[in-house]
Amino acid sequence: MAKVKGEIVINSERCKGCELCVPVCQQKTIAMSDKLNSKGYHYAMSINDECNGCINCALICPDGVISVYRVKLNDAAIA
Amino acid sequence: MEEELTRESICQHENLVYSRTSLMTPKALSYCPGCGHGTAHRLIMEVIEEMNLQSQTIGVAPVGCSVLAYDFLDIDMQQAAHGRAPAVATGIKRLLPDKFVFTYQGDGDLAAIGTGETIHACNRGENICIFFVNNGIYGMTGGQMAPTTLPNMKTATSPYGRDVVTMGYPLKITEMVAMLPGTCFVTRQSVHTPANVRKTKKAIQKAVQCQLDKKGLSFVEIVSNCNSGWKMTPLESNKWMEENMFPVFPLGDIKVPKS
Numbered sequence: 001m002a003k004v005k006g007e008i009v010i011n012s013e014r015c016k017g018c019e020l021c022v023p024v025c026q027q028k029t030i031a032m033s034d035k036l037n038s039k040g041y042h043y044a045m046s047i048n049d050e051c052n053g054c055i056n057c058a059l060i061c062p063d064g065v066i067s068v069y070r071v072k073l074n075d076a077a078i079a
Numbered sequence: 080m081e082e083e084l085t086r087e088s089i090c091q092h093e094n095l096v097y098s099r100t101s102l103m104t105p106k107a108l109s110y111c112p113g114c115g116h117g118t119a120h121r122l123i124m125e126v127i128e129e130m131n132l133q134s135q136t137i138g139v140a141p142v143g144c145s146v147l148a149y150d151f152l153d154i155d156m157q158q159a160a161h162g163r164a165p166a167v168a169t170g171i172k173r174l175l176p177d178k179f180v181f182t183y184q185g186d187g188d189l190a191a192i193g194t195g196e197t198i199h200a201c202n203r204g205e206n207i208c209i210f211f212v213n214n215g216i217y218g219m220t221g222g223q224m225a226p227t228t229l230p231n232m233k234t235a236t237s238p239y240g241r242d243v244v245t246m247g248y249p250l251k252i253t254e255m256v257a258m259l260p261g262t263c264f265v266t267r268q269s270v271h272t273p274a275n276v277r278k279t280k281k282a283i284q285k286a287v288q289c290q291l292d293k294k295g296l297s298f299v300e301i302v303s304n305c306n307s308g309w310k311m312t313p314l315e316s317n318k319w320m321e322e323n324m325f326p327v328f329p330l331g332d333i334k335v336p337k338s
Contacts, residue, residue, distance in 0.1 A: 006096075007089040018113030018313040024273055041112065049086075055097040056273040062117030063108055064099030069090045 004072055006053025008046050011065040017041035021057035021066065030057055102128045102153045109147055111218075113313025115303030116145055118270040119212055119279075123183070124152060126283045130291075136179045137171050139164040141193075143185035144219045145212065162193020165200035168207045179290060181208040186227040187217045190252045194226075197252065204261025204295045208286045211253070211298065214305035215324060222308035226250035229327055234308070249327055253300040257333040263295035265334040269302040271317040275330070282332075294336050302328050 008029070015037065021030050027050035032042045044057075044066075053070030102124035110116045127136055133154055140148040142161040149156030159167040164182035172180040189197050189211050200207070216234055217223040224234040224241055227249050231240035257265040264286055268279035279301060286297035302324055306316035 005084055005089060007086055009090055014107055016112035020113055020313055020317070023314065053096055058097040059273040059276040060118070060270075062110065062112075062114055062121075064103060064117065064121050067098035068096050069094040070096045071084065071089050071094050073084075 003074070004052050004070055005049075006051035006068060006070045007049075008051055008057060009067045009069070010044050010046065011067075012043040012045065013037050013039075014063055014065040015041060015043035016063055017043055018062065019044070020060045020062070024056040024060050025051075026054070026056070027051055100124045100128050102133060104151055104153050106150055108151055110144060111305075111307045113304065113306050113316070114144070114218075115214070115270045115301065116212060118276060119183075119210065119301050119303065120145075120148065120151055122270070122276065122280045122283055123181070123210060124154075126280060126287055127154065127179075130284075130287060132179050132287070135177065136181070137175070139168045139171070139180070139182040141182065141184040141188040143188045143217075145183055145185060146219070148183055162188050162191070163196055164188065164193065165196045165205070165207070165209060168209075169200055169203070169205045172205060172207050176206070179208075179287065181210060181287075181290075183210045184212070185218070186211070186213045186215065187220075187225045190226045190250050194250075194252070198256065198259070201256040201259045201262050201296050201298065204259075204263075206290055206293055206295060208290050208297045208299070210283070210286075211300045212303050213300055213328065214303045214308070215249070216305050216308040218305045218308045222305070222310075227252075227328075229323055232323075251328070253298060253328075253333060256296075256298050261296055262298055262334060263336045264289045264297040264299075264332075266298075266332045267300040267302060267328060267330050269320070269325075269330055271304065271320060289336055300328075302330070 029051045031047045055068045058066040136154045138156045215227045223236040269275045289297045304316040
């Protein structure tokens, strides 16, 4: 059971499809989409809810298109 | 079972742990997909934001891929002629000693046409920071051989590979400036993995602190990829960089300030 739960928000219009974020995600949350954005790149997207908010993807992203959110599950249960 | 966490309930401002710093302008970066310049820009801006230096920072942009850095960094910037950024930064820092002054240069700018300016600024011990992005090639002009190009590396102007007999060896300018008494902090980092990104940010923080403490010139080399110039995908180029660049340009601190 994960103690924290994360979520990523990817600015898909700004993503250049370099795929650097895919191998650094240990939860295999990120994959490249089949669709193209308006610049013609296959953008990164979140494909499952395993994200633990480790921010690896956001650190490696050269264009800074990924925002990471994280909550502690215990806190959420109390709330 | 407790209340289900939805995507909307997690993506609230109070849960935000990382996002692009507001010191980067909203403009899309002009760099190729996967280029390390974007990460290097962001790290410098994050450090400036965390140290609350935005209003007193003056950056000097180079000529090269990062020639448009002033478009992306939301601070006061000055554009220098090719290779002359350390000379321009010297002038700015001497006239405005209370400002935080840095140059951001590539290897074609700093280690080729600007070698003289770089070495003499380091030798004078100007109280500035130099951020040097080394990708071993002239990226903007189409992948020509740079002084930092590796032996046997194929480029547009060395199509059979760099022959060290006629073209010389890769210039290790970071090691050169570390020998000069004017430099205070000299390090070589990279931005190809999250761990290295964190280390690079720490190095940039240290470099900024050295300048605020008036200790002398700090020189941070960031070994980066140039996937377009190297004709590889971003992931392949990072792997190639680990296997080929790091033996010649080993990562780590070369000179640390005496505490």
